[in-house]
Amino acid sequence: MTDLAAPTTAPPPAQATSPLNWIRQNLFNTWYNSLLTILLLWIAYQLVPPIVTWLTVDAVWWAAPSEVCREAAGACWAFIHEKWRFIVFGFYPHAEQWRPALAMVIGLGLLAASCNRALWNRWLALGWLIGLPAIGILMSGGILGLTHVPNTRWGGLPLTLGLAVIGLVVAFPLGILLALARRSDMPAVRAVAIIYIELIRGVPLITILFMASLIIPLFLPSGVNFDRLARAQIGMIMFAAAYLAEVIRGGLQAIPKGQYEAADSLGLSYWQKQRLIILPQALRISIPPIVNTFIGFFKDTSLVIIIGLFDLVGAARASLADAEWRGFYKEAYLFIALIYFFFCYMMSAYSQHLERTLDHSNRRKGDLG
Amino acid sequence: MSATDTQQAPSVGRGSGEPMIQIRQLSKWFGNFQALDNIDLTVSRRERIVICGPSGSGKSTLIRCINALEPYQKGELLVDGIPVSDNLKNIDAVRSEVGMVFQQFNLFPHLTVLDNLTLAPIWVRKIPRAEAEETARYYLERVRIPEQADKYPGQLSGGQQQRVAIARSLCMKPKIMLFDEPTSALDPEMIKEVLDTMTELAKEGMTMLVVTHEMGFARKVANRVIFMDEGRIVEQNDPETFFNNPQSERTRLFLSQVLGH
C-alpha cells in the first residue's frame, strides 16, 4: 500500500510448444504422472462410452408409451416429454400454467436487468414496482378474470425460485444488520445478535422448517391461521440471515481500522460510515462466500418437501408416483439437476463478473493485461 | 534530512493569540497503562506545532484525543471552545472543524480520488455534488495532482496518495489540521512533495499539529516544537532554541539520535 506499484516485468516469451511436447511435459513428465495419466484414461474409457450411449444412442428420444421405454436399453426422454410440465409447475392447474411461466419470466427478467448496474435507474424501479404485484396476481389470481389458485397448489420451479429469491432478498439486509449488530459497541445489541446467530446455526434447516410449520401455530391464538408457505418462507429467511451474517462479518473484520478512523475523522455518522465506506468494501471481499451461501440456500429450498410443499424436487418425486411411469427416476433427477445447475452456474458466473468489475486493487490502469 | 530547504520559511510567530485548542491536565489510560500524563497545551490560531518524541511516547494518542478518535479519562479538552466529550453532538462539531492526515493515508480504496474528496462534503456538509466537485478539483490542483481525479487510490504512488488525503481533509474546510507521521510510510523520494504541500498550507495560516521526525520541516515551518516522552510533554520551545539549545537531557539524546550525530 505504501509503495509505488512495482513496474511490471514482461512475461517470459511464450514458448512455441507442439501439442506432443505439451503432453510429454505435463502428463508424462515423471513415472507416477505417467501412471496416473494412464489410469485416468482407462477409467474414462470404462465409464464415458456406456454413459454416452445410455444418454443418446440407446435413449428413447420422442414421445412414446412407457412400454417402449421399458424395452429400450437407454434413457427414457419420453418420460420427460410426458412429465416436464408437471415437474416444472407441480400441481398448478394445467390450463393455467402460462401464469407461473409468465411470472417467472417477469421475475427473472427483472433480476437479470438488476444485475447490470448500468440499468439501475427509475425505469428499473418502476419495473419492480409493477412487476412484483403482477407476479403475485398471476400466481394467485382471483381478480382480473383469473381463477384463484391457492398457494397450496403452487409448486415446481416457480416455488423453488420464489422461495429462494424472496428468501435471499429479505435475508441479505437482515444478515447485514445482524453482522453489524454482532460487531456493535453496545453489549445488549451484540448479545442479541450472537444468541440469534448461534441458535439458528446450531439447528438444521429441517428442524427450523418443522418448527415454523408445526410448533409456531401452537403458540398462535386459534383464530390466527398463518399460511404454510409463508411459515416456510419465514423459516428460510431466518436461517439464511444467520449464515449471511457470519459471512458478512468475516468481510467486515478484514477492513482495516484506518478506514473507520478516516470516516470518523471526516465526521461521517455511524450509518453513513457503514453504508458508504465499510460495507461496500466488506461485501466485495465477501462475494465468494456470499455466493456460496446463496447457492447452498437455493438448493436447500428443496427441504420444504418435508412440510408438504412441492418444489422442483418435490414435483419430480411426485411425477414418479404415476404407476405408469414409475422407475424413471434417473431421468427425472437428471432433468431437475440440469435446471439447478443452470441457476447455480448463473449465480457463480455473475459473482465472478462482479469480482472483476469491482476490483480496484493496487494496479495501475496499464497493468490490467 | 531537510526536504524543505528550497521553501521559504513562513513568518515565525505565536499565531493570533486566539486559542483554538485548549488542553488541561489531560490523562489517558489504556487499561492500566497510562498513555498520557497530565498534558497541558494551548494552541492558538495559525500556530504550527511539531510534536516529536520516541516511539510509544503518546504523540499519536494525544492528537487522536483532539478529534475524539480516542476517549480520555481525565482533564479537559476544548477545540474552538467546544468541549471534546462523550457528547455525540460535540464530537460531530469538533470533527467538522478538525482535519486529520494519517501515516497510512487511509484513502477509501473503492472510490475514485474525486469521490474520496467529495464524499464527506456531500454527506456531512450536505453540499451539492457539482459544488463539492468544484472544490475537490480546486484542492487537487493545490496539491498538484489534478490529472489523477478519476483514478483509484491503488493506482497512485504513496506520495500522491498522501497528497490526496490532505486534499480530502481540506475539502471539509477545517480550521485545524492534525498530521500523524504523514511521511513515515513514504519512500524518501516522495517525502518532499508531501512536506512541500504541508509547508504551503502552513504559509496560508492553517493551524497545524504535526507529529513528525522530519526535523528540517520542524525548523522551517514550526513556530513551536514539542518533545514528548512517556506520555508527558518534556519540553517545548521555538525551533531555534529547541534544536540549538535543548533544555533536557532526554531531548538532547533524542535529537542526537534523530539528527544522526
Ligand SMILES: Nc1ncnc2c1ncn2[C@@H]1O[C@H](COP(=O)(O)OP(=O)(O)O)[C@@H](O)[C@H]1O
Ligand atoms: N489501542 C491501544 N491499546 C493499548 N495500548 C495502546 C493503544 N494505542 C496505543 N497504546 C499504547 O500507548 C502508548 C502510546 O502510543 P502512541 O500514542 O501510539 O505512541 P506514539 O505515537 O508516540 O508512537 C504506547 O505504549 C502504545 O503501546
Ligand SMILES: [Mg+2]
Ligand atoms: Mg504514532
